[in-house]
Amino acid sequence: MRVLVLGSGVVGITSAWYLAKEGHQVTVVDRQPGPALETSYANAGQISPGYSSPWAAPGVPVKAVKWLMQDLAPLAIQPKLDGTMYKWMMQMLANCTEAAYQINKARMVRIAEYSRDCLRELRQDISIPYEHREQGTLQVFRTQKQLDGSLADQAILKEAGVPFEVLDANGCAEREPALAHVKHKIVGGLRLPGDETGDCYKFTLALADECAKLGVEFKYNTSIDGLDLEAGDISGVQTSAGKLTADRYVVALGSYSPMLLAQIGIKVPVYPIKGYSLTLPLIDESRAPVSTVMDETYKVAVTRFDDRIRVGGTAEITGYDLSLPEKRRANADFVVSDLFGGGGDLSKAEFWTGLRPMTPDGTPVLGKTKYKSLFLNTGHGTLGWTMSVGSARYLNDVINGRTPEIDSEGLGVERYAR
Ligand SMILES: Cc1cc2nc3c(=O)[nH]c(=O)nc-3n(C[C@H](O)[C@H](O)[C@H](O)COP(=O)(O)OP(=O)(O)OC[C@H]3O[C@@H](n4cnc5c(N)ncnc54)[C@H](O)[C@@H]3O)c2cc1C
Numbered sequence: 001m002r003v004l005v006l007g008s009g010v011v012g013i014t015s016a017w018y019l020a021k022e023g024h025q026v027t028v029v030d031r032q033p034g035p036a037l038e039t040s041y042a043n044a045g046q047i048s049p050g051y052s053s054p055w056a057a058p059g060v061p062v063k064a065v066k067w068l069m070q071d072l073a074p075l076a077i078q079p080k081l082d083g084t085m086y087k088w089m090m091q092m093l094a095n096c097t098e099a100a101y102q103i104n105k106a107r108m109v110r111i112a113e114y115s116r117d118c119l120r121e122l123r124q125d126i127s128i129p130y131e132h133r134e135q136g137t138l139q140v141f142r143t144q145k146q147l148d149g150s151l152a153d154q155a156i157l158k159e160a161g162v163p164f165e166v167l168d169a170n171g172c173a174e175r176e177p178a179l180a181h182v183k184h185k186i187v188g189g190l191r192l193p194g195d196e197t198g199d200c201y202k203f204t205l206a207l208a209d210e211c212a213k214l215g216v217e218f219k220y221n222t223s224i225d226g227l228d229l230e231a232g233d234i235s236g237v238q239t240s241a242g243k244l245t246a247d248r249y250v251v252a253l254g255s256y257s258p259m260l261l262a263q264i265g266i267k268v269p270v271y272p273i274k275g276y277s278l279t280l281p282l283i284d285e286s287r288a289p290v291s292t293v294m295d296e297t298y299k300v301a302v303t304r305f306d307d308r309i310r311v312g313g314t315a316e317i318t319g320y321d322l323s324l325p326e327k328r329r330a331n332a333d334f335v336v337s338d339l340f341g342g343g344g345d346l347s348k349a350e351f352w353t354g355l356r357p358m359t360p361d362g363t364p365v366l367g368k369t370k371y372k373s374l375f376l377n378t379g380h381g382t383l384g385w386t387m388s389v390g391s392a393r394y395l396n397d398v399i400n401g402r403t404p405e406i407d408s409e410g411l412g413v414e415r416y417a418r
Contacts (some may be wrong), residue, residue, distance in 0.1 A: 001024050001025070001246075001247040001248055002024070002025045002026075002027070002245075002246040002247050002248075003019050003024045003025070003026045003027070003246055003247065003248045003249070003250065003399070004026075004027050004028075004029060004237060004244055004245075004246040004248070004249050004250070005019070005026060005027070005028045005029070005250045005252060006029055006030075006224050006237065006249065006250060006251050006252060006253055006260070007028075007029075007030060007251070007252035007253040007254060007257075007378075008028050008029075008030035008032065008034075008035040008036065008204075008208065008218070008220070009035070009036055009038060009039060009040040009204070009252065009254050009384075010036060010040040010200055010203065010204045010384060010385050010388045011040075011252040011254065011377050011378065011380060011384060011388050011391065011392070012028055012030070012035075012250070012252035012253075012377075013028070013035050013036070013204045013207050013208050013211060014207065014388045014389050014391070014392035014393075015250050015252055015377050015391075015392040015395055015396070016028050016208075016211045016216050017122075017207055017210060017211050017214070017216075017392065018392045018393050018395075018396035019250075019396055019399065020211055020214035020215060020216045021214060022396055022400060024248075025215070026211070026214075026215075026216045026217070027216070027217045027218070027219060027244070027246070028208075028211070028216060028217070028218050028219070029219045029222050029224055029237070029239060029244065030218075030219070030220055030222065031220075031221065031222060031223040031224070031240075032220060032221070033220050033221055034205070034208075034220060035204050035205055035208040035218075036200065036201045036204035036205060036208075038254060038354065038355070039254050039255065039354035039355055039356060039357065039384065040200050040201060040204050040254075040354075040384070040385065041200075041201050041352065041354060042200075042201065042277045042279060042310065042312075042350070042352040042354065043200050043275075043277065043312055043354065043384075043385060044277060044292070044301040044303055044310060044311075044312030044313070045197050045198060045199060045200065045292065045301075045303035045305065045310045045312070046137055046195065046196075046197055046292050046301060046303060046383075046385075046386065047115075047116060047119065047195060047196040047197065047198065047385060047386050048112075048137055048192065048195045048196075048292070048383060048386050049109065049112035049113045049115070049116045049162065049194065049195065049386060050137065050157065050162050050164065050192030050194060050195050051137065051139075051192065051195070051294070051383070052105075052108040052109050052111075052112035052383050052386060052387070053101075053105050053108065053153075053156075053362070054095065054101060054104040054105060054108060054361060054362025054363070055092070055315070055358075055362060055381075055382065056092045056093070056095035056096045056100065056101065056104065056360060056361060056362060057096060057101045058096055058097065058098045058101055059096075060096050061093060061096055067299075072298055072330055072331035072334050073314075073331070074298055074299035074300070074313060074314060074315065074331065075299075075314075075315050075316075076314065076315075076316040076317070076318070076328075077316070077317045077318075078316065078317065078318035078319075078321075080318070080319055082319055084271065085271065085317060085319060087269075088269055088271040088358075088360055089317070091269055091360035091361075092360040094360070095360050095361045095362075100361070103410065104361045104362050104363055105156060105362075106160075107361075107363040107409075107410045107411060108362055108363055108383070108387070109160050109162070110406050110407065111363070111364065111366075111387045111390050111391060111394070111406065111411070112383060112386050112387050112390070113160075113162075113390075114390035114393075114394070114405065114406045115386060115387045115388065115389045115390025115391065116194070116196070116386070116389075116390075117390070118389040118390045118392075118393045119196075119389045119390075122389055126210050128203065128206035128207060128210065129202065129206055130198045130199050130200075130202040130203035130206060131198050131199045131202060131305045131306045132196060132197065132198035132203075133196065133197045133198065133290075133291055133304070134196050135196075135197070135290055135291035136175075136191055136192050136193035136194065136195050136291055137191070137192050137195040137197070137291060137292040137293075137294060137301075138167075138172060138175055138176055138189050138190070138191045138192075138291070138292070138293050138294065139189055139190045139191075139192075139293075139294040139296055140172055140179070140186050140188075140189045140293055140294065140295055140296060140339075141186065141187050141188050141189060141190075141296050141297075142185060142186060142187065142295075142296070142297045143187060143297075144187050146187075146296050146297070147166075147187050147188045150166075150190050153190065154166065154190070157192075162192065162194065163192070163193055163194055164190060164191065164192050164193075165190070165191040165193065166188065166189075166190055166191075167188055167189045167190070167191055168187075168188050169183045169184075169186045169187060169188060170183065171188070171189070172186055172188065172189040172191075175189075175191055175290075176289055176290060176291070176293055177286070177290070178286060178287045178288055178289060178290075178339075178340055178343060179293070179339065181287070181341075182338065182339055185338070185339075195291075195292070197291050197292050197303050197304070197305075198305075199305055199310075200385040203385070219239075219241060219244075221240075222239050222240050222241045223239060223240040224237055224238075224239050224253070224260060225238045225239060225240070226238040226260070226263055227249070227260060227263060227264050227374070228243065229264055229371075232371070233371050233372050233373050233374075234249050234264075234371050234373050234374045237249065246373075247373060248373050248374075248375065248399055249373055249374050249375065250375050250376075250377055250395065250399075251374070251375070251376050251377070251378055252377045252378055253378065254270075254355070254357040254378065254380075254384075255270060255271070255272035255320070255355040255356070255357040257270055257357065257376070257378040257379070258270050258271075261376075264371070264374075265370075266369055266370070266374075266413065267416065268359075268365050268376070268378065268379065268413055268416070269359055269360055269416060270357045270358065270359055270365070270378055270379040271317075271357075271358055271360075272319065272320055272355035272356065272357065272358070273315050273316070273317060273355065273356040273358045273381070273382075274314070274315070274316040274317075274318055274321065274322075274353060274354070274355055274356075275312060275313065275314050275315060275316070275353065275354055275355075275356055276312070276313065276314045276316075276324075276328050276329060276332060276351065276352065276353050277310060277311060277312040277313075277332070277351075277352045277353075277354075278310070278311040278312075278329060278332045278333070278336065278346075278349040278350065278351055278352075279308050279309070279310050279311075279349060279350045279352070280308060280309045280310075280311070280336065280343075280344030280345055280346055280348065280349045281307065281308055281344060281345050281348050282304075282306075282307045282308055282309060282343065282344055283342070283343065283344060283345050284342050284343055285343075287340055287341065287342040287343035288304055288309055288340055288343035288344060289302050289303065289304045289309070289340060289343070290304055291303070291304060292304075293339065293340075295335045295339065298313065298331045298334065298335050299313050299314075299315075300312070300313035300314075300331055300332055300335040300336075301313060302335060302336055302339065302340060308344070309336065309340065309343060309344040311332040311335065311336045311349075312332070313331060313332055313335075314328060314331060314332070315356075316328070320355065322353055322355070323353075324351055324352075324353055328353075329349075329351050333346060333349075356381050356382055356384070357378060357379050357380060357381060357384065358379070358381040358382070359379040359381060361415075362381055362382070363379075363410065363411065364377070364378065364379040364380040364381070364384075364387060364391055364411070365377075365378050365379040365411075365412065365413050366391055366394055366395055366398075366408075366411045366412060367394075367395065367398045367408065367411060367412040367413070368398060368412065369413060375395060375398065375399055376412075376413055377391055377392065377395045390406070393405070394406060394408075394411070
């Protein structure tokens with residue numbers, strides 16, 4: 001079959017890889033000059049099934065008010081005349097009940113755990129360089145209240161069979177030796193030894209090369225403007241390079257998926273949640289993390305690459321805005337200096353922003369649509385890299401008419417119709 005994959009972020013490229021391996025004739029279309037140049041470019045670098053939880057959780061509405069007022073706030077909201085923004089926020093609030101959280105978390109864990117296993121298999125199949133490490137991730141708590149509050153998460157991890165370790169400050173410093181210098185600032189941590197790290201951009205770039213070896217064609221610098229309908233199905237894609245046609249179409253446009261889909265009557269509540277990152281050149285290994293350290297107070301993740309440190313965080317609700325206000329780098333600056341001062345050169349840090357394609361329930365939108373030839377792989381939000389490989393393999397099974405290896409309950413767009 002001829003398949004058009006719309007979008008060359010990590011989600012589009014992983015989709016293209018599985019489809020091409022299956023023997024399909026795949027073309028990837030993207031407005032950028034290469035793969036992973038939007039949200040997949042400089043994320044926090046975590047493959048973290050252990051942290052795959054929806055942001056919509058019990059207690060979050062109260063915490064959100066606190067975060068908004070906190071110095072170095074992990075959350076910011078820029079009020080706008082944008083009905084979609086408010087509707088999405090209301091949908092997210094509606095998901096903050098205990099019952100919804102349990103359902104959504106279970107769906108995310110299902111995809112994320114599967115995705116990590118698929119990634120391990122992918123690495124056995126092909127060798128792709130992306131500075132990956134398999135040394136787990138460590139969430140550090142600065143207060144006893146945070147450590148006590150993690151008991152609920154520990155119970156969920158136990159139930160889901162995800163291995164974890166609860167550490168005191170010394171234990172944290174054993175796992176992350178640079179933290180020995182700041183042990184007095186930490187009361188403890190929660191470590192997830194099964195988590196991995198790496199550079200999502202390098203991963204996607206290398207996988208796109210593997211796709212090319214399998215015959216995938218890439219149409220870059222091409223904007224996607226609309227989907228044509230004929231006799232109740234998709235008959236082509238309108239692009240800046242003219243109309244493109246195929247037997248199957250995959251929408252993997254990240255935060256921009258809803259606009260295209262709305263034109264043909266498919267409502268997908270994906271909204272952009274802006275985040276920021278800094279990338280610092282490494283200067284002193286002994287002061288740098290060995291893997292990812294997540295500072296619970298500021299919701300900032302600090303990840304070690306080979307000779308760089310990536311610092312990612314902040315959730316800003318401000319629509320499709322890619323500006324880089326200096327004030328927004330303050331909490332990343334603070335956390336990396338406070339925990340890993342001297343590890344990287346902050347004066348040479350690259351400042352970046354990306355729009356997380358978030359659904360209000362945290363789970364991506366995968367699978368079939370009301371149009372026979374149109375499929376979705378979008379809405380991966382906070383953990384899109386973590387969930388990408390499994391989502392792509394799942395979608396490949398759906399497109400090929402096979403029963404996916406994980407339960408499809410609650411993963412499709414039909415869950416919003418209820
Ligand atoms: C600060 C930050 C930290 C993060 N940290 C992590 C992390 O540690 N681990 C993790 O798993 N996830 C993380 N994420 C989330 C993750 O990066 C995203 O979920 C993921 O990159 C989304 O991938 P995507 O392919 O769906 O979207 P994108 O990478 O945005 O790809 C969509 C593609 O569609 C193209 N496109 C869109 N509209 C059009 C159009 N009209 N015409 C042509 N092309 C179009 C774009 O050019 C783009 O290439 C983080 C995100 C941010 C912002």
